[in-house]
Amino acid sequence: MIELENLTYTYPSGEAPALRDVSLTIAEGQFVLLAGPSGGGKSTLLRCLNGLVPHFSGGTVQGRITVAGHNPIAAGPQTLSRVVGFVFQDPEAQFVLDHVEDEIAFALENAALPPTEMRLRVEEVLQLLDLVALRDRALATLSGGEKQRVAIATALALRPRILALDEPTSQLDPQSAEEVLQALVRLNQDLGLTIVLAEHRLERVLPYVDQLIYLEAQQPALSGPPRDVLAGIPLTPPLVTLGKVLGWSPLPLTIKEGRAFARGVTRAAPAAPPPLVGKNGQALLQIEGLNFAYNGKATLRNVNLQLRGGELVALMGRNGSGKTTLLKCIVGLLRAQQGAVRLAGRALAGRETAEICREIGYLPQTPDDLLFADSVTEELTITLRNHGLLAHPPLVPAALLGRLGLTDVAGRYPRDLSVGQRQRAALGAITITHPRVLLLDEPTRGLDYQAKEALAALLREWLAEGMAILLVTHDVELVAQVAGRVVLLSDGEIIADDAPALLTTSPLFAPQIARLFPGQGWLTVEDVLGEVRR
């Protein structure tokens, strides 16, 4: 179905090729996962399949590519649109109209299909993607998962033989991501549609994958059955990492497969009590009886929470449960109707956001919104100037950039950097004031394993220095790695506030290792390796 032979591609402004000498074959009806670090060439490869590269991006191509008998480089993306359906990361960024059915029909109208044929195809994709009940809805009223299913439906309406998806779940919460993945599995298994999916969270997709392609910048592409490829790559999901270390063969890809091996793993010593990180420190941030309502709808109800120095609390819960609202209330972007927020005993009520954020760093969900300067260093100095600290900065910008691993790119335009680097630049811009409390809203969204590891290491360093961190995330693996406490929020209320072991019993939030070893209290690979008899 797809054949690449020695494909090399360089962007117009690129110094080195984004794809170097890639050769691979994808058979019809396969579910293919494209993995690899950011900047490895996943998006570029996907765009080569439908001719967006080089027709839309420019640049130079060498080698041969054949997609369902077409040469995308010669035919161009408009011709290939009938063969390859394409779904982008952000569903909202690809909508032209404002209602579900109109949006699906838009591509068919422009393809000048006869109306009877259009009607048939729209009905077909509405049913395939389980969107019949939503057909008349305005797109703005849909959830993230529903929007992404509409985006898939619009791509499928032209009845392509291949569906290419560029990290379609990276902007979604776990439930919505699962919704989208299940839809893809159905399309692959029931219709035999060839699916090529770029994704960072391998653990979500691996159970369904026939072929794994691993792309890393300037390295030869690895392609083959998932087990074979996973054995040779560095960053893998916790289950696979553990399997590799303990020599499990064949390498398990699902929790079910892993359990057979897990039964043979026994604890060498009785479980040690979990470390009480920060429990004895002074309460730095206190939230007392916080209530917030938006347009009459209660979003936070009597929220009480304390954070001590050196403590990282993970705030979890479904989308819309009030997590971001709580962070915004803390820094004064939203004014709570009742309750108080205190920093080291002092009430924050009545203080401006700009003033509060001198002592409480807040990283919003979209770090790009912070970045506008010409260089990374300048981003830091602008924050210092805003706070009137330029003459006597609490931290030296160059030193902070060093800790953030950004020294090499200090002079570069921030928006040209990778997702992980941009996120760290934004972190630098809010922590240059040396805040005592840090609030992070979904900091791992769109990050690859490597960038996540770097972030976890940085958070541990800051905790060791006494910073208190409140982390809003859906990423249970990160929580398992760094959190000292987990708070679950539901419909604006705190329903649980306990040690991370709380996660081991939750079917919704349990990390892979906790599900592999139920009842053992282990959350991470390190937990297991530290206590097992090998």
Next chain:
Amino acid sequence: MADARALLLWAVTVLLGASYSRNPLYSLLLLLMTLWVYDTAGAADVVSASTGSGRPSPLAPLRFALIAVPLGALFNALTSHFGATVLLRLPAWLPLLGGALTLEALAFGAINGLNLTVIFSGFAAFNQAVATRELLKLTPRAFHESGVVLSIALTFIPQTTHSLHRIREAQAVRGHRLRGLRDWLPIFTPLLVSALERALGLAEAMVARGYASVTDTAQPLRTQGLLALGLLVLLGGWLGYLFTPALRPVLLGVGALGVALMLTALWLAGRGNRHTVYRPRRWRAQDTWIVAGCLLALGTLLSRRAWMVYSPYPQLAWPNFDPLTALGLLGLLVPGLIPAREKTRDAGEMGDE
């Protein structure tokens, strides 16, 4: 949902009403009717459990009124010093502002603000009642591409407003305060960059979905020539009409020929656009009722214009009110009486545009 053409006629009639009426009683009546239509159209949108968004606030036009009416009153009172009822006097040496501040000037300005609110509310209701796709269908075939651009621009507006809000928050958390014009730079730069990124992303998505794959956007020389010729003939006819009164009947014909040539060129250009229409909407009885209501209101506006005239000068007095005129204007209420977004799917017919 009513037909976009019928609703366009409704919006134009409201606009005419707001321009004609100096009588606050009729302006108020127009405002109440547009608010009713706005609220009925908004009631159709399902509120999402996850996003909490969907139905617009019925207060939006009223919020506009809260700003437009007092501001209009204040501005007029400060700049126009006519009227018998003097409330206070500003020192004469103050340029423009110096002089009497009168109740009549305040009332005149408030009526202007009220009329502005009627226009705002009318367009808000039109925007609420007509889906973007229906707007797209209002554009002639030759201008299909421009229609798509317009529909994209309309979907960009709420997205950009959302981005602006988000970026302002993001900059506030790094200590940024809005004090002067220069302080907008950290807001506008990311806003502009994200809008450009979004535009590029959308362009890429549209190409990937085969946009313009069957349409030849380049018009043949013949069509372009015909359009230019039509324009020249029309211009010649018009100039001749102005300077040679004796030949006016003939020159009217020349002008008509120019228009016909231009329309032919546009028709030819539209033929190159080969898009089809998924569900063309069939004209229904409710649309006829809306048009009838608009015609009634238009007729009232033209025939009973004298009742719409009112001036608070020289001394404020109670405006006249004619029940028949009010009854005629009530024709504009028809879109508000049609059940909210009664979907036209089953009534729709399919066919080439």
